[in-house]
Amino acid sequence: MAKWTILAEGCKGCGLCVEACPKKILCLDSGTINHKGHTPARMMDESRCTGCGFCATMCPDCVITISR
Amino acid sequence: MIVATRPHALTTAPTHYCPGCTHGIIHRLVAEAIDALGIEGRTIGIAPVGCSVLAYNYFNLDMTVAAHGRAPAVATGLKRANPESIVFAYQGDGDLASIGMAEAVHAAARNENITVIFVNNAIYGMTGGQMAPTSLPGQVTQTSPAGRDELLCGFPVKVCEMLAQLDGPEYIARVAANSVKNVLSAKKAIEKAFRNQVEGRGFSLVEVLSSCPTNWGMTPGDALGWMDSTMIPYYPLGVYKDRSAKEAD
Ligand SMILES: Cc1ncc(C[n+]2csc(CCOP(=O)(O)OP(=O)(O)O)c2C)c(N)n1
Numbered sequence: 001m002a003k004w005t006i007l008a009e010g011c012k013g014c015g016l017c018v019e020a021c022p023k024k025i026l027c028l029d030s031g032t033i034n035h036k037g038h039t040p041a042r043m044m045d046e047s048r049c050t051g052c053g054f055c056a057t058m059c060p061d062c063v064i065t066i067s068r
Numbered sequence: 069m070i071v072a073t074r075p076h077a078l079t080t081a082p083t084h085y086c087p088g089c090t091h092g093i094i095h096r097l098v099a100e101a102i103d104a105l106g107i108e109g110r111t112i113g114i115a116p117v118g119c120s121v122l123a124y125n126y127f128n129l130d131m132t133v134a135a136h137g138r139a140p141a142v143a144t145g146l147k148r149a150n151p152e153s154i155v156f157a158y159q160g161d162g163d164l165a166s167i168g169m170a171e172a173v174h175a176a177a178r179n180e181n182i183t184v185i186f187v188n189n190a191i192y193g194m195t196g197g198q199m200a201p202t203s204l205p206g207q208v209t210q211t212s213p214a215g216r217d218e219l220l221c222g223f224p225v226k227v228c229e230m231l232a233q234l235d236g237p238e239y240i241a242r243v244a245a246n247s248v249k250n251v252l253s254a255k256k257a258i259e260k261a262f263r264n265q266v267e268g269r270g271f272s273l274v275e276v277l278s279s280c281p282t283n284w285g286m287t288p289g290d291a292l293g294w295m296d297s298t299m300i301p302y303y304p305l306g307v308y309k310d311r312s313a314k315e316a317d
């Protein structure tokens with residue numbers, strides 16, 4: 001099983017990770033606003049994360065860390 | 069085991085880039101290449117004038133900034149004075165393909181042993197979205213509100229195709245930062261462009277097609293789609309010159 005973490009304060013809410021995830025388990029968390037005013041990405045179901053790294057590959061802000 | 073995380077050669081400073089701008093992906097790929105080759109302690113980066121003018125804040129490296137378009141000339145001086153340093157120029161398309169075209173062409177012709185990361189987003193990003201030499205036919209920009217008219221403004225400049233005609237350069241390739249598959253090939257090309265310098269092979273330039281969601285007036289996701297539908301057909305991806313591959317034949 002993969003462990004997925006995000007530095008939510010550095011996320012710009014661009015959604016590129018959400019679009020890249022083949023499992024569709026990421027979303028932009030409309031209930032949260034970080035100090036820059038962005039809506040950060042959030043993991044919805046870590047148990048389905050394969051650790052493929054596609055989300056991190058497309059993240060321009062390098063805020064996703066994945067381990068397996 | 070960590071599968072993905074911030075490379076060491078990047079600082080932890082948040083970038084000033086707009087949400088979804090792929091300058092950030094390209095920074096990461098450069099840092100990953102530097103990590104992979106173990107050259108952080110001897111690499112010097114040259115930031116351009118353009119949105120990436122503040123790149124010195126984002127790399128854990130010695131960095132400097134060149135006057136608009138002059139990064140290959142500054143890189144030439146740094147490399148010749150310190151041949152053991154690994155020197156790279158990071159330049160936008162307004163910087164490299166317009167005001168700095170002469171420096172890029174002659175550095176390539178001289179086969180300077182430097183690495184150039186050429187970020188082509190088909191627009192002047194920093195100054196607010198004016199037409200660049202690389203803007204596509206019909207592309208709407210602040211200075212071509214009815215779309216780029218080739219009869220009036222000329223045709224887009226295809227930098228890789230042009231430089232590959234020179235006898236000088238070692239490696240010329242075009243990649244794109246718009247999908248997982250393309251980012252992974254971009255990573256390989258950028259690492260090769262740095263490895264060539266470590267091995268003393270000579271001038272290596274990687275053109276990375278990049279997005280500017282803000283000035284294209286698109287969401288970050290739509291901007292990546294526009295690169296697929298419109299940009300890549302005009303600027304085909306691939307290796308345009310590779311002397312080491314030729315030697316291997
Ligand atoms: C000598 C000089 N001329 C013009 C400018 C104005 N200027 C600043 S950035 C820029 C172009 C930036 O576009 P590009 O290189 O494509 O980089 P981007 O911002 O899109 O990443 C220009 C023309 C300047 N700073 N210096």
Ligand code: SF4
Nearest residue numbers: 021049050052053055
């Ligand atoms: S590692 Fe793969 S499966 Fe897991 S969230 Fe990222 S893209 Fe989705």
Ligand code: SF4
Nearest residue numbers: 011012014015017059
């Ligand atoms: S790609 Fe990165 S910056 Fe963009 S929403 Fe996902 S985590 Fe945030």
Ligand code: SF4
Nearest residue numbers: 085086089119193280
């Ligand atoms: S203006 Fe364009 S190139 Fe500059 S940071 Fe914003 S999206 Fe990126």
